[in-house]
Amino acid sequence: xxxxxxxxIIGRWVIIATExxxxxxxxxxxxxxxNNEEPTCPFCPGNEKFTPPEIFSYRSMNxxxxxxxxxxxxxxxxxxxxxxxxxxxxxxxxIYDVMSGIGAHEIIIESPRHIGNIADLSLEEISRTISCxxxxxxxxxxxxxxxxxxxFKNYGWQAGGGKLKHSRSQLIATPVTPKRIKEKLVGSHxxxxxxxxxxxxxxxxQELETxxxxxxxxxxxxxxxxxxxxxxxxxVIYPKKHSSDFTKMSMQQRNDLAKTMKVLLSKLKxxxxxxxxxxxxxxxxxxxxxxxxxKTIDEDFHWHIEVTPRLTKVAGFEWGTGFYICTVQPxxxxxxLRETNIxx
Amino acid sequence: MGQxxxxxxxxxxxxxxxxDPKGPNEFESAKHEYTQKQNCPFCFGHENxxxxxxxxxxxxxxxNTPGWRVRVVPNKFPALKIEGELNxxxxxIYDMLNGIGAHEVIIESPEHxxxxxxxxVGQIRDVIDMSCRRAVALTGDKRFKFILLFKNFGVxxxxxxxxxxxxxxxxxxxxxxxxxxxxxxFxxxxxxxxxxxxxxxxQEKQEKLRIVCENxxxxxxxxxxxxxxxxxWIIGxxxxxxxxxxxxxxxxxLSQILKEVxxxxxxxxxxxxxxxxxxxxxxxxxEAESFHWYVEIMPKLTRVAGFEWGSGFYIIPTPPxxxxxxLRETTxxxx
Numbered sequence: 001x002x003x004x005x006x007x008x009i010i011g012r013w014v015i016i017a018t019e020x021x022x023x024x025x026x027x028x029x030x031x032x033x034x035n036n037e038e039p040t041c042p043f044c045p046g047n048e049k050f051t052p053p054e055i056f057s058y059r060s061m062n063x064x065x066x067x068x069x070x071x072x073x074x075x076x077x078x079x080x081x082x083x084x085x086x087x088x089x090x091x092x093x094x095i096y097d098v099m100s101g102i103g104a105h106e107i108i109i110e111s112p113r114h115i116g117n118i119a120d121l122s123l124e125e126i127s128r129t130i131s132c133x134x135x136x137x138x139x140x141x142x143x144x145x146x147x148x149x150x151x152f153k154n155y156g157w158q159a160g161g162g163k164l165k166h167s168r169s170q171l172i173a174t175p176v177t178p179k180r181i182k183e184k185l186v187g188s189h190x191x192x193x194x195x196x197x198x199x200x201x202x203x204x205x206q207e208l209e210t211x212x213x214x215x216x217x218x219x220x221x222x223x224x225x226x227x228x229x230x231x232x233x234x235x236v237i238y239p240k241k242h243s244s245d246f247t248k249m250s251m252q253q254r255n256d257l258a259k260t261m262k263v264l265l266s267k268l269k270x271x272x273x274x275x276x277x278x279x280x281x282x283x284x285x286x287x288x289x290x291x292x293x294x295k296t297i298d299e300d301f302h303w304h305i306e307v308t309p310r311l312t313k314v315a316g317f318e319w320g321t322g323f324y325i326c327t328v329q330p331x332x333x334x335x336x337l338r339e340t341n342i343x344x
Numbered sequence: 345m346g347q348x349x350x351x352x353x354x355x356x357x358x359x360x361x362x363x364d365p366k367g368p369n370e371f372e373s374a375k376h377e378y379t380q381k382q383n384c385p386f387c388f389g390h391e392n393x394x395x396x397x398x399x400x401x402x403x404x405x406x407x408n409t410p411g412w413r414v415r416v417v418p419n420k421f422p423a424l425k426i427e428g429e430l431n432x433x434x435x436x437i438y439d440m441l442n443g444i445g446a447h448e449v450i451i452e453s454p455e456h457x458x459x460x461x462x463x464x465v466g467q468i469r470d471v472i473d474m475s476c477r478r479a480v481a482l483t484g485d486k487r488f489k490f491i492l493l494f495k496n497f498g499v500x501x502x503x504x505x506x507x508x509x510x511x512x513x514x515x516x517x518x519x520x521x522x523x524x525x526x527x528x529x530f531x532x533x534x535x536x537x538x539x540x541x542x543x544x545x546x547q548e549k550q551e552k553l554r555i556v557c558e559n560x561x562x563x564x565x566x567x568x569x570x571x572x573x574x575x576x577w578i579i580g581x582x583x584x585x586x587x588x589x590x591x592x593x594x595x596x597x598l599s600q601i602l603k604e605v606x607x608x609x610x611x612x613x614x615x616x617x618x619x620x621x622x623x624x625x626x627x628x629x630x631e632a633e634s635f636h637w638y639v640e641i642m643p644k645l646t647r648v649a650g651f652e653w654g655s656g657f658y659i660i661p662t663p664p665x666x667x668x669x670x671l672r673e674t675t676x677x678x679x
Contacts, residue, residue, distance in 0.1 A: 003440055003441070003442060003443055004440065004441035004442070004443055004516070004517070005438065005439070005440050005441075006438070006439040006440070006441075008437050008438055008439070010520070011520065012520045013441075013517055013519060013520065015423050015424065015443060081346065081359050081361075081651070081659050082346060082359065083346065093568075094547045094550075094551075095352050095540070095543055095544060095547050096349065096350065096352055096547075096568045096569070097349070097350035097352070098347055098348065098349055098350075099347070099348040099349075099350075099357075100347065100348070101346030101347050101348055101359055101360075148655075150651060150654050150655050152649075152650030152651055152653075152654050153650055154649040154650045158647070159647075159649060159650070160647045160648070160649025160650065161649075170650070170651070172651055172655070174655065174657065175348070176348070176357055178357075178654070178655030178656050178657055179355070179356055179357070179655070179656035179657070180653075180654060180655055180656035181655070181656075183656075199437070202437055203437055206436045206437055206438075210436075227435075227438045228438070278649060278650035278653055278654075279650065280650050280651075280653060280654030281654075282654070306653075306654070308653065312502075313499075313500070313501070313502040314502065314648065315496045315501060315502025315503070315619060317423075317492065317494055317511070317513060319571075319619055319621065319642060321490075321492055321515075321519035321520070321521050321522055322519055322520040322521030322522075322524075323515070323519035323520065323521070325423045
């Protein structure tokens with residue numbers, strides 16, 4: 001019998017289609033033959049002139065911006081979806097609301113090495129990438145036009161990664177708190193009001209007790225297959241210790257998170273034959289004091305990273321209802337991943 | 345500069361690229377290749393390859409033999425099962441329900457390679473007639489709260505069988521997006537004492553910027569805050585919460601406009617993969633009267649990536665005004 005499961009935070013139902021249960025091998029995709037020669041990589045050292053000027057970098061002491069000899073580089077997107085210049089203008093148009101497209105859109109080049117999957121970067125490089133995320137979010141918080149910064153990664157063509165291989169993440173700062181964040185904030189706030197506990201902490205506690213959906217537990221972090229997974233082999237990384245804000249991590253925590261990410265992403269790579277995936281960080285929005293402002297975010301929200309391999313296509317049913325059919329039981333997915341051996 | 349636009353019903357923001365709009369020829373789409381004809385369970389003579397039929401419109405023949413024009417069968421791999429009682433359950437912090445529901449397939453015609461756009465208006469009318477009939481029948485089942493009629497056309501839209509078919513799913517709960525839309529419409533209705541969809545139609549008719557085509561009973565337009573480029577809504581001029589209660593005349597008119605919109609999309613976007621969804625009110629709830637059913641058609645031209653998944657924002661490379669113009673101005677060859 002298939003099961004309907006409800007996400008405890010935002011209340012989204014999913015169908016776990018047990019009868020169609022599939023194994024990791026069922027998803028192994030034929031690699032798309034790429035006949036086009038890879039274009040000159042603008043993200044490799046020596047090609048700095050092909051990107052917009054750098055916004056931020058970790059580089060050798062004696063080197064100058066936009067020259068080689070860097071370990072990590074942040075540049076503006078060459079095709080930004082939002083523009084940094086301009087005033088925030090909101091107006092109505094009859095029944096409709098319009099706002100000017102102000103925001104920031106940056107590319108974080110994680111390593112000078114021309115490697116595609118962040119799972120294959122060193123722990124040091126991943127940890128440096130995490131530090132850079134924190135630096136950039138903190139810097140953009142200073143711009144009062146922005147309410148949220150979303151950090152995400154598109155790896156592989158099916159995940160929207162485009163034709164360039166070189167490993168990078170993206171950052172988009174938006175003038176409104178995105179809907180998906182708001183739903184989670186509202187859901188966790190509701191739970192907190194009644195229970196005076198963080199719903200994520202309660203969930204993590206239950207998961208660590210039952211262990212059915214735990215993929216990996218590394219130092220202060222845990223990677224889980226969510227109870228109401230939308231997609232096969234979906235995973236979420238949580239810090240075990242309560243924290244609403246990704247940017248408040250200590251150096252030790254950054255290293256531990258780097259290790260957790262490397263373990264999880266390497267397991268996905270081995271188990272599912274290097275699948276395309278997205279990951280994204282959900283952290284508390286900027287908390288600039290203003291009257292009547294929601295004060296319990298730090299207590300009721302708990303930051304996390306959603307990791308989703310793109311193995312199936314989202315079709316009419318999902319778009320129409322926001323209701324997902326997942327063809328792998330999260331307990332099975334967790335087991336496959338838990339038992340996948342990797343070398344770090 | 346781009347523009348952020350908000351959907352007036354659910355409050356979702358989208359980013360519209362008004363600065364450097366993409367034209368219809370700038371999207372990559374895979375050609376439809378028909379390769380499954382040999383053992384297609386939806387072709388004449390293969391009726392034994394599907395579960396026994398639930399209903400059919402036939403010119404001749406007994407059930408489960410050839411001679412049908414439209415045929416409805418249970419999905420061979422149903423996402424939900426029809427038998428059993430609902431049994432909600434809590435597991436610690438989590439909620440669960442057994443997977444009760446209906447999952448039916450509506451085979452649109454015996455012709456393997458006919459896409460819905462290529463069928464005759466009369467054939468499309470049979471499909472609509474049958475879809476309404478099945479939805480009415482499922483509405484009678486007290487276990488179900490919501491009925492979704494939808495179609496996946498083409499591999500990029502998630503279709504696994506190439507022979508033209510729609511699907512009907514009956515659910516024991518109200519899905520999240522549906523609930524949000526209903527809540528948004530209800531809130532507006534309570535405050536303004538008017539239907540938000542009727543108000544949208546009024547504004548669209550005044551502005552005329554986003555209209556694709558219209559007839560006596562329906563209007564087709566590209567929504568102001570579309571989630572996808574070249575997305576089209578077909579909505580009835582007359583307010584009604586449920587599609588399955590359409591009049592005979594409305595069925596005629598819907599068949600005509602659906603064919604026209606799909607044909608325009610096919611011409612302008614070179615036969616794209618697409619999904620369509622009938623948005624209709626959940627069953628037996630007090631907010632139903634504030635809802636206005638419509639068809640949402642979404643060609644699959646772009647890939648949804650990390651930003652969309654993480655934020656719920658969508659990026660629209662072609663402004664709806666441009667998309668509507670391309671669709672409106674294309675010339676259709678008569679079929």
